[in-house]
Amino acid sequence: MARAESRASAREIPEAKGGASASIVGHGAEPTICIVQAVAKQYREPFFDALYFRLKNQGIRLQVIYSDPNSFEARRKDAVDLPPSYGRKVHALWLFRQRVLFQRVPVAALTADLVIVEQASKYVLNYVFALLSTLGILRLAYWGHGRNWQQPQESGMGRVKRAMLRRADWWFAYTARVADYVRDNGFSSERITVVQNSVDTSGLRQQINDFDEQARAALREELGIARTDRVGLFCGSMHTDKQLAFLVRAAVELRNRLPGFHLILVGAGPDETIARTAAAKHAWVHHIGPQFGGARVPYFAIADVFLCPGLVGLAVLDAFAAGLPLFTTDIPIHSPEIDYLEDGINGGISEFDPAIYAENIGKVLASPGILAQMKSNAEASAQRYGLDVMVENFFRGVLACLDRS
Numbered sequence: 001m002a003r004a005e006s007r008a009s010a011r012e013i014p015e016a017k018g019g020a021s022a023s024i025v026g027h028g029a030e031p032t033i034c035i036v037q038a039v040a041k042q043y044r045e046p047f048f049d050a051l052y053f054r055l056k057n058q059g060i061r062l063q064v065i066y067s068d069p070n071s072f073e074a075r076r077k078d079a080v081d082l083p084p085s086y087g088r089k090v091h092a093l094w095l096f097r098q099r100v101l102f103q104r105v106p107v108a109a110l111t112a113d114l115v116i117v118e119q120a121s122k123y124v125l126n127y128v129f130a131l132l133s134t135l136g137i138l139r140l141a142y143w144g145h146g147r148n149w150q151q152p153q154e155s156g157m158g159r160v161k162r163a164m165l166r167r168a169d170w171w172f173a174y175t176a177r178v179a180d181y182v183r184d185n186g187f188s189s190e191r192i193t194v195v196q197n198s199v200d201t202s203g204l205r206q207q208i209n210d211f212d213e214q215a216r217a218a219l220r221e222e223l224g225i226a227r228t229d230r231v232g233l234f235c236g237s238m239h240t241d242k243q244l245a246f247l248v249r250a251a252v253e254l255r256n257r258l259p260g261f262h263l264i265l266v267g268a269g270p271d272e273t274i275a276r277t278a279a280a281k282h283a284w285v286h287h288i289g290p291q292f293g294g295a296r297v298p299y300f301a302i303a304d305v306f307l308c309p310g311l312v313g314l315a316v317l318d319a320f321a322a323g324l325p326l327f328t329t330d331i332p333i334h335s336p337e338i339d340y341l342e343d344g345i346n347g348g349i350s351e352f353d354p355a356i357y358a359e360n361i362g363k364v365l366a367s368p369g370i371l372a373q374m375k376s377n378a379e380a381s382a383q384r385y386g387l388d389v390m391v392e393n394f395f396r397g398v399l400a401c402l403d404r405s
Contacts, residue, residue, distance in 0.1 A: 193397025
């Protein structure tokens with residue numbers, strides 16, 4: 001419990017005054033909120049920590065039920081055990097080649113004042129919860145993307161998710177785009193909370209600030225990057241949706257425009273060979289390999305822009321926390337967090353063409369004033385979409401849902 005308190009207290013949000021919280025807490029009994037997750041991810045733990053204390057301060061109990069990852073998920077090494085003050089691990093069965101999940105959720109969870117589940121068609125209990133909600137036995141809320149933005153809506157799972165979308169009492173939508181999608185599919189806007197999905201980037205920002213100019217100069221020298229050279233960074237999983245081959249082609253175009261341009265590639269995955277090959281062919285391409293936590297900080301610290309022409313998700317928040325404008329393309333498979341990117345303000349969105357992509361980035365890198373303003377805007381965006389904002393939005397949604405009933 002001490003671990004959770006130390007993390008959450010640093011992000012404590014002033015208590016809500018009046019309104020829904022007063023009416024709920026005034027009932028005398030302690031309301032209970034139960035969030036069911038397949039796995040507790042490392043990036044999500046600070047959110048649960050902070051939400052636990054935010055709710056506790058209003059007399060509301062939080063319980064997060066989760067399970068161990070399956071063998072495939074375990075390879076990511078990003079699962080954690082939550083503190084016992086609010087976390088409860090339960091046994092899980094992964095069926096049909098780990099495509100379907102059944103969790104042994106305790107019966108006590110069914111008596112919670114609100115059960116919140118990820119909107120996922122592979123979770124067997126979601127169908128049980130939806131039935132109980134329809135029968136008026138359970139108050140249910142969905143939390144998530146609304147749909148799989150990387151798959152066609154008319155896929156089999158896409159149709160299932162859309163059919164289940166209205167089988168809840170409340171919706172916690174990741175972004176405004178998700179809220180629009182949910183509303184357009186017949187769910188009342190009065191029962192939707194936009195949480196602004198986020199992660200805790202405060203540690204990354206502090207570590208970058210602590211990486212002083214001497215250390216930055218030393219890293220630049222080690223990589224053969226001159227003080228005045230411009231640096232583009234890719235940091236993430238190297239799979240097909242990230243469009244690494246496209247990025248390398250665009251980088252060659254960009255290098256022709258700006259002879260001092262360097263590309264740093266941090267990460268690993270099925271397409272890592274593309275990064276290795278590019279680094280072997282071009283001295284100005286630097287393949288670093290997978291780096292996590294503080295190990296990735298030096299590369300964020302010496303970069304000028306974050307380059308991800310393919311799928312963009314929560315990585316946009318890491319870029320903003322580092323003060324880096326993010327540049328991507330207008331492909332249709334981005335996660336909802338692409339909503340945080342404002343073209344020409346804190347980054348850029350161009351046509352899916354390497355030459356056009358390179359041209360747009362080159363114009364910014366060649367204009368110190370524009371680059372400085374975009375960096376400043378990126379830092380401001382990190383604050384606007386920070387974890388504290390997500391916690392407060394989620395908290396307000398919980399109160400509204402409970403009070404409505």
